[in-house]
Amino acid sequence: MTAQLAPEDFTTIPALCEWTAQTYGHDTAIEDGEVTLSFVEFDALRRRIARAFIASGIEKGDKVMIWAPNSWKWFATAMGLVSAGGVLVPCSTRFRGAEVGELILRSKATMMMSTGNFLDRYYPGMLSAEQRAPLRDLVVFDDAAEGETGWETFLKRADTVDEAALDTRTASIGPDDLCDTLFTSGTTGYPKGVMYAHRQCLRAIDAWATRVGIRRGDRILVIPPFFHAFGYRSGAIVSLMRGAVMMPHLTFDPAEILERVARDKISVIPGPPAIFHGMLQNPDLAKFDTSSLRLGLTGGSVVPATLIRRMRSELGFAGVCNGYGLTECGGYGTMCFADDTAEVIANTAGKPMPDTEIRIRSPEGAFLPDGAPGEIVIRGYLTMKGYFENPEATAKTIDADGWLSTGDIGYFDSDGNLRIEDRVKDLFITGGFNCYPAEIERFLSAHDAVGQIAVIGVPDDRLGEVGKAFVVLRPGAHITEAELIAWSRENIANFKVPRSVVFLDALPTSAQGKVVKDELRKLAGIA
Template sequence: SGDSISDAELAAREATVGPDDLCDMLFTSGTTGYPKGVMYGHQQCLQAIDAWATRVGIREHDRILVIPPFFHAFGYRSGAIVSLMRGAVLMPHLTYDAGEILKRVAEEKISVIPGPPAIFQGMLQHPDLAKFDTSSLRLGVTGGAVVPSILIRRMREELGFAGVVNGYGLTECGGYGTMCLASDPDEVIANTAGKAAPGVEVRIMGDDGHFLPDGKPGEVVIRGYIVMKGYFNDPKSTAKTIDPEGWLHTGDIGYFDSDGNLRIEDRLKDMYITGGFNCYPAEIERILSQHPAIGIVAVIGVADERLGEVGKAYVVLRPGTSATEKDIIDWSRANMANYKCPRSVEIRPSLPTSPQGKVLKNILREEVPQDA
């Protein structure tokens, strides 16, 4: 029915849309509370996507397999809209299944896959990985959760990605924040979330509201054109998230290294305290991921009568490997500070995940008895 609309009528309708008008409204995941509608304008949406695509290296005619759903910033902006803007081929994938993804890569010559680490971990975990032709893969774009350095290496060596980039962002900033360059060294890509896009400020703020120097961890705050217009019908939450100076408070802990790259430590809410020591699950998960038998790991804090809280690790083993709870705890004691070591390990065939591929730690926490 689009043919019934004249060019003049189309132009007239387009002329009524301004750069600051509401473009879309995505909802937060709800893993930290009730989902909130994030209002985003037309210009900031297109500008943020264009800056991201330039930084990571999306090309015309790339074949982009989009696994995250279109109600999520990764699938919508870094999949559907970027394909339209860059002239790439958008290839949606309805449900997450590692075998089906590997089959599509081989049969349809996929070149780019954006998504959280769980997507790539699942591909690497597949027992028949070696039987699939993944030579068409050029660029893997990840972020949104802990990205262990070993995962970056395995994506290159075992899946065949020529380039892997890591970044940091949140729905309140359009899904963006900082990003590595495709040309950055492997060490930078594996261990940092890169630098802020042009026109975007990212700083580290202490509890007292003052900015902290490089190397000192604190809350990540963001200011610039990528910050949302606000939460839909929720001025109270908007004011709580965006301060009077325009800084968006992310609730994430991070710091800048000596080269100016952002390193994310963890969510403020995920931190637990063991015998007076702050423990960041993301850091512990990165270390545990280096264990030769661990494919996927999630760490939470559980109640402990003596220490207040201690770590519990949920582990999915790599195909063809074996390890016991004692093996993993012994390895932990040899590879990290004692207070960081998980006091218990539960080995499972899989972990609960959201449609976006994030491990749902709230479900794991609910399983732990209150008097643990």
């Protein structure tokens, strides 16, 4: 029987961790390569890391960045950090030095926990001295270079802080204190930190887990990165909460995922549609034993009904769920039920989560009846506390009555399911990752050959959408499409890199001088 928290138990993440150790005991909590941890062992590690953070000078409310791929160390560090009263700031492993440096400044992080060598790069080495200057400490999980603080050195700091001091610190953490700040670029192209608190985080995850049916003993392969709300909350924390085995996965490779399903008897896979497309496209699919698969959890992109059917018939998922959410609501909003029909799962985002109000509003501010499209607005406990140090943006997003504007267009059908018609005009989603053209344009404009640039999203069979850049070169400058794409890969996260580039003499503009992206969509053949 899956243990569920009662409403009065929704207090803080450290309280959850202690509860899971008492409830699930010596059941396996994490399997990651050669490392296996029970819930009791994980809780002891979580407490040791929390004491190490206190010994490192972390005070309640201090921001700490984690820049690393999925692993037991990432998750244990996050739980230890918030148990010490710190605020987690996840950072994408796809980011390069300039992007991370900007995030350090905007988040006011004072400490970083980083991977060492990953994807043929030494991550701390991507940061210049100037970019590292705001950090008073940088700890490297593995393969620390000379002069860097290593993982074991960090853990030994815990010996200087006793358990009573940790208990005192943990007792000072309230349900409405911040637990994390996830940065989302938004349509301005500049990162905005979404502030989220302990109790709302736990309530949202519990409601989602109940809706989709996560069970004690499930074996969850967490492919979405922990730096994303989907991976962190709907993969890692939900495993802890429900007594499931959390199995971190580093990179997306369909054959490797199928091998892990067969070898490790995976029962649940959360992730964007691209993951399941990749598994189904593998020519050796029939050779893998996928009989352990029970539940596929997806969203963040268009989900064709054909994919839902194939996930059930060819991969063997008994249940498939699709949903809609945004970082400003913890990654949640609506969700289908696992036993909904393929047509409902493919064509709708399901029904609102419990204790969540979702309405459709006209441009004039009037609420619209079912069937009428308009902007989706959300109100309830799961809406963010606001954007970090950005009251202007917060006021534009959440009105005086508490309604959060999503910028997405949709309507409710006669069965009460939300149907999404459009997203924020320019935003596109590549393999489950939000891509904001303004941010991509800002970074690519730094190239000496680029005079003017505009980016749009275009359909892609595998990733849903990918970027297409339209570039006006500076006078006398020369660069090829391949060269600009290669430069982009060196300077920004891979999912943001445009997959194609078109060179124009001029970009189409309105009378006000604004680039008319609808004209670019016509040029791309998608208008």
